[in-house]
Amino acid sequence: MLFRLSLKNLKKSIRDYSIYFFTLILGVCIFYLFNSIEAQTAMIELSKMKAASIDMLNTAVSSMSVMISFILGFLIVYASRFLIRKRKKEFGVYLTLGMRKGEISKILLAETAVIGVISLGAGLLAGILLSQFMSLFVASMFEADMSRFVFVVSPEAVLKTILYFAIIYAVVIIMNTFIIARAKLIDLFHADRMQERMRLKNPVLCAVLFLAACVMLGTAYYNVTANSENLTSEFDIILQIMLGIMGTFLIFWSVSGFALAILKKVPGIYHRRLNSFVLSEAGAQINTAVVAGSVICLLLFVTICALSSAFTLKEYREDRMDYLAPVSLCLDREMTDGKTAENVLEEKSFDMAALEIRAEFCTYETGSVTHGALLGSYMDKLMEAGFDESYAGYPMEIIHVSDYNRAAAVYGFDPVSLGENEYAISSDYSNTVGFFDEGLKVNDTIEVRGRTLAAAYGECVKGYIRMRYSESNMGLVIVPDDVEFSEEEQYASLLIADYAEGYDTDAFRSYMDDGEFEALVSGTEEDPVMYISTRSDIIDDSIGSSAMVIFIALYLGFVFIISGAAILALKEMSDAIDSRHKYEVLRRLGAGEKEQNRALLIQMGLFFGFPLILAVIHSVFGIQVCSQMTMGAFAKSDLRITLGMTAGMIIVVYGGYFIVSYLCCRRVIHEKEK
Amino acid sequence: MTELLKIEHLVKYYGSRSSLTKALNDISLTVEKGEFTAIMGASGSGKTTLLNCISTIDRPTGGQIYIDGVCTSDLKRNALSDFRRDRLGFIFQEFNLLDTLTAFDNIALALQIQRCAPKEIAGRVKEMAGKLGISDVLGKYPYQMSGGQKQRVAAARAIITRPALILADEPTGALDSRSSRMLLESMELLNREEEATILMVTHDAVSASYASRVVFLKDGKLFNELRSGAEDRRVFFERIMDVVSLMGGDLNDAVPSLS
Structure with a gap:
């Protein structure tokens, strides 16, 4: 009986409810769409890097969903309170006819339940249909190919949506019961006359504010x-x-x-x-x-x-x-065992025909060239600002100018020219660029292997020798070729190469990026690590992380x-x-x-x-x-x-x-x- | 004297064939220009229905209404709006002032709807307010005014467009006796000085006694009609009361309390 009454009420006020209803369906639909992204990628071919981005996206969406559910919950509670206020007179009539407050709460409960079930059903249906198109969008955002088209439903996302919205509706029911229990009959009757009070504001005060x-x-x-x-x-x-x-x-x-x-x-x-x-x-x-x-x-x-x-x-x-990422591959290995990157490749019998080596060189470290030595008195200021003392003692990586220029030519930077007793600093990480620029103002000489070198430029040279996901050259000292270093002072061996013709294929890139190559070149735990960065991997990372940001912003x-x-x-x-x-x-x-x-x-x-x-x-x-x-x-x-x-x-x-x-x-x- | 309002065999039925309510049952009535007419009747006698039909808010089932020579049932929707705008003025029981507008703006709104030139508005509103004694409340909002002030603002809004016919539906219904008197005196004044034609529906004999003519309605039919001659308002009131008692107990609340 009560249930029929609430159904009738709903039908009668369907127009007042239409916007509310529409919003609920939209909310459910969006919630499902974004929570089912992982399932939608099932039919998309992804590199390891992109798959990792999608995993991260999924985690981010999951944690966002908690916040989103709070926002939606707030909206739904607000909207339903709003609608109850419209119907206070109706409840007043029920009460005078002898209905108990508990029964009114039951009517509201039934109404909320009906609205909840219908909106969840309709929203999920719309979400599942739209998610089929969404997967096309996901594929295009991740610049990946759709291998085949499959109709995907994500049971986890469906359950999650139902769970979250069930909780929201439960809160709505509790709030409604609370409002009804607290309401006085007289107020219910006068509810329509208690319009939001017109508060008149002083125009002068308004102008001032x-x-x-x-x-x-x-x-x-x-x-x-x-x-x-x-x-x-x-x-x-x-x-x-x-x-x-x-x-x-x-x-x-x-x-x-x-x-x-x-x-x-x-x-x-x-x-x-x-x-x-x-x-x-x-x-x-x-x-x-x-x-x-x-x-x-x-x-x-x-x-x-x-x-x-x-x-x-x-x-x-x-x-x-x-x-x-101007070239196909950059390998980088610390030379603690004296082996260069190429030595390792040959040792592991990697097919060297795959690579067209563009540059190969070593970098050095020496005790007299530290951050502190370079920054001079500016280091004291950094320490006052809370920098750790050990930063001053860290050695700087050093490179011969001809090696640097070779790398620069490959990567497309301006070359550096040094006089006989000159040096330069290269960096592109914005914080360290700032430090070194300040350092060059207060100190422009360093001691290397007993020679005193003066700075050739008043500021950092923009560039790097290692390809990375973002600008991360935190400082590199460029010295003349005739500054000689001992074998112990060798720091890292670098190899910069393009893939040879016939090797620049999806299959080979996947071999290089998705783990096989890494497994091949890595030695035992004591051996130094071989750092691999490839153009395709960096691009995939960029695509993946921007797609992730876009999805979260859209959500x-x-x-x-x-x-x-x-x-x-x-x-x-x-x-x-x-x-x-x-x-x-x-x-x-x-x-x-x-x-x-x-x-x-x-x-x-x-x-x-x-x-x-x-x-x-x-x-x-x-x-x-x-x-x-x-x-x-x-x-x-x-x-x-x-x-x-x-x-x-x-x-x-x-x-x-x-x-x-x-x-x-x-x-x-x-x-x-x- | 010219005929301003002419009603011929007006019929208004409500409901279905099985349960028919004859709210107005063959009413014919003529109002001259410049007349102040009151329509009296108990609740259910059809007086509000009559007013709604005249005001073009409701469509009659049969018969004709001519206002200023125009047959209102011939008018189409937009023409009806324009007709109301240009020929009719309304005063309601619940004042119906717009609560977000000041008294001035409420009165001005009627002129604005007539597309009156904005620079003329202030002068006309102030002039009308002066006549009705509401100059000092023009800047106030409805919730800052007393009932009587509100009703006079509403009257000013109804009159300012110089309508051919002013329709007032129980204008004193929500007022105390003092405010009622002030409003009715204002209406009398407008009737006399501006030659405004007023048609007022009321069940209150005192209010009716301000009119120059009282029409009695019972069960949807004209029952009687009185005209105040040159006699005093008190005498006219007595005559009205005689008719009221003749009509039977239906109009009990027309009798003012003994105070």
């Missing part, structure tokens, strides 16, 4: 971009974030009071058509959603920054491959946008129900249907648009900070494509919610009040 907020945001914007060099401590950065959050909140608090006070002075705008009504309604809406609005604005901001930096990072990494971004848009849409729906009588007044005053629709559209546009506009303004600065953090200060990249993709995603999801809720609200206001 609005300007203060602008100053706060302006300061934060300036500090994180133009003035970013002066942000040294973590506290400084947190301070800027706090300024941004405070500024956003204050803007939301004051904007409608401030803007209305100004617009009222312009009768040409304010007293034209329904503008006064539209602006006051939108203002009141923003005023009653200050916290929600600020949070949504910040969520959108984070989403825009995360998405655009993820896409930019991918592009930037792709562009960097020419610098990081977070989708959930953030959906949560924000759903809260706005629900508020619009409930406001529309509350303001039906206002449109009735407009109708009696003779405003036509078109005019009313226009008023509703503008008012909703303002309410939806304002958080987005502020978020976009934040992002103009935020994106600069993000690109600095991910790519270093001087990286320039074309933002147009990435911004286009980000904007597209936001327009589709956020705009979709806007249009759906506009259509729902439009239907609501044209209904006669019962």
